[in-house]
Amino acid sequence: MKILVCVKQVPDLETRFKINEAGDWFDEADVAFRMNEYDEFAVEEAVALKGKSGADSDLTVLSIGPDRVKETIKKALAMGADRGVHIQDGEAHRKGPAQIAAMIAAFARDKEFELVFMGLQSQDRGSAQVGPLVALDLGFNLLTTVVGFEYDAGQVTVRRELEGGLKAQVKTKAPVVITCQLGLNKPRYPTLPNIMKAKKKELLTIPAEELGAGDALTNIVKAAPPERKGAGVALTGDVADVADKLISMIREKTGLV
Amino acid sequence: MKALLIGESRKGKTLGSTYELAEFAKRMEAQSAMFIVDAEEDLPKYEGKLYLASAADCGELNPPVHAAMAVEAADKENADIVILSHSPYGWDLAPLIARALGAGQVSEVVEYQEGAFITPALNGKMRLFYKPSTARVVVTVQSGAFAPAAPPSGAPTVEKIAAPAAGDGVYEFVEFEEPEETGVALGKAKVVVSAGRGVGKVENIELVKKLAEALDGELGASRPVVDAGWVENGRQVGTSGKTVAPKLYVACGISGAAQHIAGMKGSEFIVAINTDPEAPITEVAHVTAQVDLKQLIPALLEKLKG
Incomplete structure (x- = not known):
């Protein structure tokens, strides 16, 4: 069985971001990058399934972006993926979800993947569109917001999240795209021996131009800092003072203490 | 501008988020109609045209079937914009509708300003201004960003939409799982x-x-x-x-x-x-x-x- 897992490299969200020169995204100077958290659950689920489904299964991890995204691919290889594919694209941050999906589909088409896992959304842009669009491009079935996954001979049964704590059990048939919600599993940490082994695994680089993204359907015309609408008070300094002020404010506003 | 709102219902009840869609359309100064899959005895409080599909007939959760009906309603209305909630239901339907309409999609919109849809990025540390390059556009709006100023009211003019045949094994709803009763109040x-x-x-x-x-x-x-x-x-x-x-x-x-x-x-x-x-x-x-x-x-x- 062939499995594909798609991962995105995203900036550390604790960063104090500055707008880039083009004015359409953040300035990458001094920014640390990591694997999109949602994708960690996708990798874990794919690796766990591969472990259950025997020696003939093969797990490919794919990521799109500049050369730095290889680090994220290597993490997935160290978690247990068999081979990596880097779609080299220095302009990936200017591409919309439909273009990213088109590139993934152009790579995956006719490769007989039975399951495609990815995060429900990315932590930096959060469009939640790429999974559904890949499914449309490939003519695969689609299950989103998955918090429980079972596979049995082409039949896929999942628990998917709805709102307010409600979930639903849903079934479909492979081939299928699965988008993973936080909490689906417990993503493993790569061990040192596995990190060493990952260095020897195949990592294929494909220039983005070879895949064809098509035209953008939406464009970012501007990036801006958040509007600071909040009129809240900030308390800083000595902890005992802050505690005193906080308690008197709570008393004044709520009468509770 | 003409908008089609994609309402949401759960177990025969219209969800409150549906009314936020109407509020967003109002702020865009768009003329709106609504599409919803719902119980026929529980209609949203909405003044305008409502395309209604019966949840009993087509299933409450069936994204491909729901999206096909929403597209039919969007075409009947000649809608320039289709508006959904940025919710699990919206995540499923919006890309399917966008693809069928040849439209670009902007997700998690919190504001509309001078022809641009504004969304948060980087966990709220940045705002991005998006413009579609397509004739029609599909947007999902952030939950809570467009709370209606007044309680919803009105009675819709209903036009029923019949469900197309569901593809075999494409999406089979099995059952709901209720949140655990933990006794936490x-x-x-x-x-x-x-x-x-x-x-x-x-x-x-x-x-x-x-x-x-x-x-x-x-x-x-x-x-x-x-x-x-x-x-x-x-x-x-x-x-x-x-x-x-x-x-x-x-x-x-x-x-x-x-x-x-x-x-x-x-x-x-x-x-x-x-x-x-x-x-x-x-x-x-x-x-x-x-x-x-x-x-x-x-x-x-x-x-x-x-």
């Missing part, structure tokens, strides 16, 4: 003190719990803390957990993901304890203590005792 608590990832480690949950007890309140939590198993499921605050509006809400080490904020911003007085002055929670907090919670909470406990 978060919704009724006067005080909720919630722990977020910023507490650092599971041992520090105990501190937050003590603060909740000292304030005679309930312990709450953000999603990552629940996912990590540090706090039980029934205590999750947010659109995927519980929505709360206590007299006092204390967010300890919670950065404030949109889905968490939507679940607590109705609280009367909001206190954030967070060392990041740019954390989105500070936008809704009435007061933010920018100090280490591991030092502040013991100090608070000491003073509350005295």
Whole structure:
């Protein structure tokens, strides 16, 4: 069985971001990058399934972006993926979800993947569109917001999240795209021996131009800092003072203490 | 401009988020009609045309079938824009509708300004202004961003839409799973003190719990803390957990993901304890203590005792 897992490299969200020169995204100077958290659950689920489904299964991890995204691919290889594919694209941050999906589909088409896992959304842009669009491009079935996954001979049964704590059990048939919600599993940490082994695994680089993204359907015309609408008070300094002020404010506003 | 709103219902009841779509259309000064899959005896309170598909006939959860009917309604209305909630239902349907209409999609819209749709990025630390390059556009709007100014009212003019045949094995709904009954009365608590990832480690949950007890309140939590198993499921605050509006809400080490904020911003007085002055929670907090919670909470406990 062939499995594909798609991962995105995203900036550390604790960063104090500055707008880039083009004015359409953040300035990458001094920014640390990591694997999109949602994708960690996708990798874990794919690796766990591969472990259950025997020696003939093969797990490919794919990521799109500049050369730095290889680090994220290597993490997935160290978690247990068999081979990596880097779609080299220095302009990936200017591409919309439909273009990213088109590139993934152009790579995956006719490769007989039975399951495609990815995060429900990315932590930096959060469009939640790429999974559904890949499914449309490939003519695969689609299950989103998955918090429980079972596979049995082409039949896929999942628990998917709805709102307010409600979930639903849903079934479909492979081939299928699965988008993973936080909490689906417990993503493993790569061990040192596995990190060493990952260095020897195949990592294929494909220039983005070879895949064809098509035209953008939406464009970012501007990036801006958040509007600071909040009129809240900030308390800083000595902890005992802050505690005193906080308690008197709570008393004044709520009468509770 | 003509808009089609894609309403949502669950178990025969229109969801409140449906009315936020109407509010967004109003702010865009768009003329709107609505499409919903719902029970025929529970119609949304809406003044205008309603394309209604019966949930009994086509299933309450069936994205490919629902999307096909929504596209039919969008074409009948000649809609320039299709508006959905940025919710699990919206995540499923919006890309299918966009693809069928040849439209670009903008997700999690919080504002419309001079022809651009504004969305948050980087966990609320940036705003992006999007313009579609397609004739029609599909948007999902952030939950809670467009609360209606007045309670919804009106009776729609109904036009029924028949469900197309569902593809074999494409999407089979099996059953709902209700949230576990944990006996936690978060919704009724006067005080909720919630722990977020910023507490650092599971041992520090105990501190937050003590603060909740000292304030005679309930312990709450953000999603990552629940996912990590540090706090039980029934205590999750947010659109995927519980929505709360206590007299006092204390967010300890919670950065404030949109889905968490939507679940607590109705609280009367909001206190954030967070060392990041740019954390989105500070936008809704009435007061933010920018100090280490591991030092502040013991100090608070000491003073509350005295």
